[in-house]
Amino acid sequence: MSNRGIVATAKAASVAMGVVMAVGIGAPAAFAGTNDCASVDGAAKACFKHKGDKFTLEDTAGDSHAVFLKYEVEQGPSGRHDFTGGSGRDITYDHNFKEGQTVRYQVCVNVQWAPDSCSVWHDAIA
Known part of the structure; x- marks a missing residue:
């Protein structure tokens, strides 16, 4: 794989990780109330x-x-x-x-x- 391919793969992984982190951080805890x-x-x-x-x-x-x-x-x-x-x-x-x-x-x-x-x-x- 060329350096260009490695950089593109690293950028894509970094963007995906950022999306996962943004969704998980700051989300309020959801309580499951019961009846x-x-x-x-x-x-x-x-x-x-x-x-x-x-x-x-x-x-x-x-x-x-x-x-x-x-x-x-x-x-x-x-x-x-x-x-x-x-x-x-x-x-x-x-x-x-x-x-x-x-x-x-x-x-x-x-x-x-x-x-x-x-x-x-x-x-x-x-």
Whole structure:
């Protein structure tokens, strides 16, 4: 191969490497959020949707018990949402969590005069 061919090949490789580097540098990290649902005793259901960071809480039993959702966010807020809307109804709660944070939550039935019945804790990614 002549010197001219070697130089042309080196230039082409240099341009290709520059394109690869330009695409990779400065690109923000893409977080893969997750959607998840939890339920307890066929009486309550809660779902987390990462797009919009929304919880939907549903009362799924005509048992005269309210339902509630507890949540904790990694390096962020924690809270509780109570719902007394009745069987077959639901409510959505909007949040604005930081992308990529772990959101732990559980859904519970508010049992009067007895211990509340709760799901295990579930994890999702905002």
